[in-house]
Amino acid sequence: MRSLQGFKIPCYVEGVKVGYGIRYFFRCYKCGRRVTKIYTIPNPTKDNITGCRHCLELNYISQQATKTQMDYEAHLLYRYGRMLDPNFKLDTITHTPCPWKPKNMHYKTYERIRHKYEMAQLKAQKKFIAMVGASMQRMEKHFGTYGIDIKNKY
Numbered sequence: 266m267r268s269l270q271g272f273k274i275p276c277y278v279e280g281v282k283v284g285y286g287i288r289y290f291f292r293c294y295k296c297g298r299r300v301t302k303i304y305t306i307p308n309p310t311k312d313n314i315t316g317c318r319h320c321l322e323l324n325y326i327s328q329q330a331t332k333t334q335m336d337y338e339a340h341l342l343y344r345y346g347r348m349l350d351p352n353f354k355l356d357t358i359t360h361t362p363c364p365w366k367p368k369n370m371h372y373k374t375y376e377r378i379r380h381k382y383e384m385a386q387l388k389a390q391k392k393f394i395a396m397v398g399a400s401m402q403r404m405e406k407h408f409g410t411y412g413i414d415i416k417n418k419y
Contacts, residue, residue, distance in 0.1 A: 276303065293317040338389035345382040349375070358389045 277292035279299060290299040293316050300317040318324075330337035339358050346353035350364035363382045366375040 293320060295320040335389045335392050338385050338392065341385040342382060342389070345378050345385065348378050349382075359386065359393055361386075 277294065279290050279292055280287040281290065290301060291303050292298070293300055293303065295316045296319060298317050298319065302317075303315050304318065304321055304323060305315050306321055315321075326340055327337060335358050339355060342358060342361065343353070343355045346355060346361070346364055349367060349370075353364055355361050363379050363386075366372065
């Protein structure tokens, strides 16, 4: 891991009065945007070390989601599971049950989180079925010329 001790980065902090006090923001020194977070990239160079999401061209995990990959659903299941149980482990995306309600959590809060968990799991199951269907079609196209009937065999 690389140390950032040798770098000096200008960082401007700006306060804005809001109804309940003052809210502090950083000013991105590259583009001048007012942001709440300043990021550092993993392998910084002298010119491109810190900045806001726009300057460093960073995106959210939900923006990386595709129609066939289940990475984002796994991320959501893990996040919702950790809200209910700090020791939650995600075994399989499509079959890991939702954790039980914690002792001091309101029932409505638990139901809301459980519903989100189940919706993410349902979406992951649909993606899995679509992936299996696509691979079955590819196999059928490939093996269909050799006389193997996959649909009746399995």
